[in-house]
Amino acid sequence: MIVDQFIDIAVKRGELAESDRVYVTNRLLDLLGWSEKRAVAVDVAADRLAMLDQLTELAVESGVIGEALAEREIWQSKVMDLFVPRPSELNAEFWELYERSPRAATDYFYEISKASDYIKTRSIAKNIEYLVETAYGKLEMTINLSKPEKDPKQIALEKTVKTVAYPLCALCVENEGYAGRVDFPARTNHRIVRLQVGDEAWGLQYSPYAYYDEHCIFLSADHRPMVIERETFARLVAITAQFPEYFVGSNADLPIVGGSILSHDHYQGGRHTFAMAKAPVHKDFPAYSWGAFPGVTVEIVKWPMSVIRLRAASATDIVAAADEILQKWKGYSDASVGILAYSKEERHNTVTPIASRCAVDGESLFELALVLRNNRRTAEHPDGLFHPHQALHHIKKENIGLIEVMGLAVLPPRLKPELEEVARYLLDQPNAMADHHKEWADRLKRDGGFDASSVTEFLQQEVGKVFEQVLTDAGVFKDTADGIRAFDRFMKSVMETEEIENEAK
Numbered sequence: 001m002i003v004d005q006f007i008d009i010a011v012k013r014g015e016l017a018e019s020d021r022v023y024v025t026n027r028l029l030d031l032l033g034w035s036e037k038r039a040v041a042v043d044v045a046a047d048r049l050a051m052l053d054q055l056t057e058l059a060v061e062s063g064v065i066g067e068a069l070a071e072r073e074i075w076q077s078k079v080m081d082l083f084v085p086r087p088s089e090l091n092a093e094f095w096e097l098y099e100r101s102p103r104a105a106t107d108y109f110y111e112i113s114k115a116s117d118y119i120k121t122r123s124i125a126k127n128i129e130y131l132v133e134t135a136y137g138k139l140e141m142t143i144n145l146s147k148p149e150k151d152p153k154q155i156a157l158e159k160t161v162k163t164v165a166y167p168l169c170a171l172c173v174e175n176e177g178y179a180g181r182v183d184f185p186a187r188t189n190h191r192i193v194r195l196q197v198g199d200e201a202w203g204l205q206y207s208p209y210a211y212y213d214e215h216c217i218f219l220s221a222d223h224r225p226m227v228i229e230r231e232t233f234a235r236l237v238a239i240t241a242q243f244p245e246y247f248v249g250s251n252a253d254l255p256i257v258g259g260s261i262l263s264h265d266h267y268q269g270g271r272h273t274f275a276m277a278k279a280p281v282h283k284d285f286p287a288y289s290w291g292a293f294p295g296v297t298v299e300i301v302k303w304p305m306s307v308i309r310l311r312a313a314s315a316t317d318i319v320a321a322a323d324e325i326l327q328k329w330k331g332y333s334d335a336s337v338g339i340l341a342y343s344k345e346e347r348h349n350t351v352t353p354i355a356s357r358c359a360v361d362g363e364s365l366f367e368l369a370l371v372l373r374n375n376r377r378t379a380e381h382p383d384g385l386f387h388p389h390q391a392l393h394h395i396k397k398e399n400i401g402l403i404e405v406m407g408l409a410v411l412p413p414r415l416k417p418e419l420e421e422v423a424r425y426l427l428d429q430p431n432a433m434a435d436h437h438k439e440w441a442d443r444l445k446r447d448g449g450f451d452a453s454s455v456t457e458f459l460q461q462e463v464g465k466v467f468e469q470v471l472t473d474a475g476v477f478k479d480t481a482d483g484i485r486a487f488d489r490f491m492k493s494v495m496e497t498e499e500i501e502n503e504a505k
Contacts, residue, residue: 001037001039001040001041001042002040002041002042002051002054002055002058003025003028003029003032003037003040003055004025004037005042005046005051006028006048006051006052006055007021007024007025007028009046009048009051010024010082010083013115015083015084015115016082016083024082024083025037027082028055028079028082031059031064031075031078031079032055032058032059032062032064033059033062033063033064034062040058042054048115049117049121049122052076052079052080052117055079056072056075056076059075060072068182070180070181070182070183070186071182073180073185073186074179074180074181074186074188076117076186077117077118077179077180077186077187077188077189077190078179078186078188078189080116080117080118080188080189081116081177081188081189083115083116084112084116084189084191085112085191087176087177087191087192090109090112090191090193091193091194093108094108094109094193102242102243102244102245103245106214106216106243106245106246106271109191109193109204109206110206110214112191113191113205113206116189117189118189118190118191118206118208119206119207119208119210120146120208120209123145123146123147123209124146124209124210126145126146127142127143127144127145127146128141128142128143128145128416129141129142129143130460130464132460132461132463132464132465132467132468134464134465134468136275136279136302136303136304136407136468137275137278137279137407138275139275139407139408139409139464139467139468140212140274140275140407140408140409141408141409141411141460141463141464141467142211142408142409142410142411143411143412143413143415143416144209144211144410144411144412144413145413145416146209147209147413164181164184167184168223168263168264169223169261169263169264170184170185170261171217171219171261171264171266172219172223172264173192173203173219173221175187175190176190176191176192177190178190185208190205191205192204192205192219193205194221195242197218197235197238197239197242198231198234198235198238200220200221200222200235201220201221201222202218202219202220202221202235203218203219203220203221204216204217204218204219205217205219207268210270211403211408211410212270212272212274212403212408213270213271213272214246214270214271214272215268215269215270215272216246216268216269216270217266217267217268217269218239218248218266218267218268218269219264219265219266219267220264220265220266222265223263223264224264224265225253225262225263225264225265226250226251226253226258226259226261226262226263226264226265226266227253227265228250228252228253228326228350228351228353229323229326230319230320230322230323230326232250232353233318233319233322233323233326233353233355233368234315234319235267236248236249236250236267236353236354236355236368237315237318237319237355237366237368238315239267239269239355240355240356240357240366241315241366243269244357244364245271245357246269246270246271246356247269247270247272247273247274247277247354247355247356248267248268248269248354248355248356249267249268249269249352249353249354249355249369249402249406250266250267250268250352250353250354250402251268251352251401251402252350252351252352252373252401253350254347254348254350254373254375255375256375256377256383256384256387256399257350257352257373257374257375257384257386257387257399257400257474258350258375258399258401259399259401259402260399260401268402268403274406274407274408275406275407276301276303276305276307276354276369276405276406276407277354277356277369277406279301279302279303279307280301280302281299281300281301281302281309282299282300282301282302282479282484282487283299283300283484283488284297284298284299284300285297285298285299285491285495289495290321290495291495291496292321292324292495292496293312293317293320293321293324295312295313295314295317296310296311296312296317296318296321297310297311297312298310298321298491298495299311300484300487300488300491301369302479303471303475303479304468304471304472304474304475304479305371305372305405305471305472305474305475305476306371306372306475306476306477306487307369307370307371307372308325308369308370308372308491309367309368309369309370310322310367310368310369310370311358311360311365311366311367311368312365312366313363313364313365313366314366315366318366318368319368322353322368322370324494325351325370325494326350326351326370328490328493328494329349329350329351329372329490330347330349330350331349332349332490332493334486334489334490336482336486337476337477337478337482337483337486338376338378338385338386339374339376339476340374340376343376348374348375348376349372349373349374350373350374350375351370351371351372351373352370352371352373352401352402352405353368353369353370353371354368354369354371354402354405354406355367355368355369371405372476372477373386373474373476374386374476375387383397386473386474386475386476387399387400387473387474388400388470388473388474389473391439392466392469392470392473393436394434394436394437394440395411395415395440395463395466395467395470396409396411396412396466396467396470398410398412400470400471400474404467404470404471405471405474407471409464409467409470411463411467415463418433418434418437419459419463421433421434421437422437422441422459423455423456423459425437425441425445426441426444426445426450426455426459427452427455440466444458444459444462477490
């Protein structure tokens with residue numbers, strides 16, 4: 001009964017042809033360890049994922065899998081793979097739809113990725129999300145609760161696993177269809193759209209634990225380290241030409257300021273507009289003001305981090321202008337604001353680039369934001385001078401990557417229970433507040449402005465203020481009069497213009 005009902009859903013959704021019903025039924029029976037159908041009623045509402053959970057329990061009862069989380073996820077991935085087109089079929093349909101419109105193609109792929117439970121929609125729904133109004137617009141806050149914590153059974157299993165070097169990393173194309181291990185995620189139901197970016201083979205997939213709308217990943221078919229160079233800008237711009245409704249950006253390529261996976265060249269994108277993209281400007285330089293690139297407009301963005309926004313109708317021009325800025329920035333120092341390009345042979349300067357398309361006065365333009373980064377350490381700030389400072393580590397101490405640069409905080413799951421204890425402390429209730437929150441909590445208690453009915457929202461807003469300061473700490477040119485003057489000096493050195501005003505507009 002449950003097997004028939006589960007397959008009925010796929011047939012009604014058009015994921016499975018009626019002529020394939022018997023074949024898929026037998027495949028599912030085998031996965032359950034059954035030699036024939038059993039009269040097991042659905043004990044939950046006819047929700048597909050709830051039924052998948054019930055089937056998983058039946059597989060545990062049959063002894064085909066154990067109770068560890070990894071074993072369950074591997075099994076569920078195999079079940080959902082029964083209803084996902086093969087890579088060749090999916091790619092053929094994707095590019096046929098692309099001829100109609102890029103939006104039609106990505107909508108198709110996104111819906112499959114959700115329906116197959118590759119995108120963990122139920123887990124993502126557990127995240128705590130809210131907005132905080134700041135001088136820089138509405139920052140997006142996320143306490144990440146989507147990735148399940150390892151249970152003792154899985155930890156014990158991982159100790160018995162033999163080290164395997166395949167796939168080389170979680171972003172390699174070899175993940176497509178990989179069954180997974182207790183120490184490596186299940187990817188049987190995973191699919192990658194193959195595409196050309198310039199003259200290179202790349203892939204498009206969605207993030208299993210998305211942080212925003214249609215959170216996707218563009219990945220090189222080659223397992224190679226991430227590097228920010230002229231070709232990076234060219235690829236980002238080329239991707240926006242193929243998918244004009246998506247932004248696409250790269251993490252920086254140096255430790256501290258880079259992302260979590262620097263071993264595989266990849267970008268993140270999606271259909272989402274972040275606060276940074278909507279931020280106003282401190283100063284703008286009209287297209288004609290940069291003699292070398294008269295078709296490129298340049299803006300210094302009003303943002304806690306240091307952002308240069310370029311716009312141009314020509315992909316060639318905007319890539320060349322971005323590379324000019326990168327090359328200048330790599331060797332640029334300004335000791336008055338703590339910026340040193342090198343410590344002996346160690347390079348400190350790089351950028352976090354983000355590309356998109358925009359319309360200005362009816363003209364479609366390429367847009368490329370370059371966020372200036374520096375990973376210098378000092379005795380006072382051993383984790384990084386332009387990194388969240390020690391006083392903020394009780395909330396956020398991890399690297400500030402691409403997503404956070406643009407204004408979306410990804411905060412650790414520990415904060416959910418910790419902030420509940422802080423709330424009790426503020427209300428003078430019995431609590432187990434962590435010591436690392438005490439200085440902050442004491443200040444909040446002195447300032448007041450909350451009661452029992454508002455303390456949760458009050459704390460959320462205060463965490464948002466901390467995130468704003470996190471971004472400020474990561475900014476190389478601060479949003480102050482001195483900082484903007486220093487930013488102007490850098491722009492003058494790049495553009496070789498006549499005298500640039502010391503005060504930003």
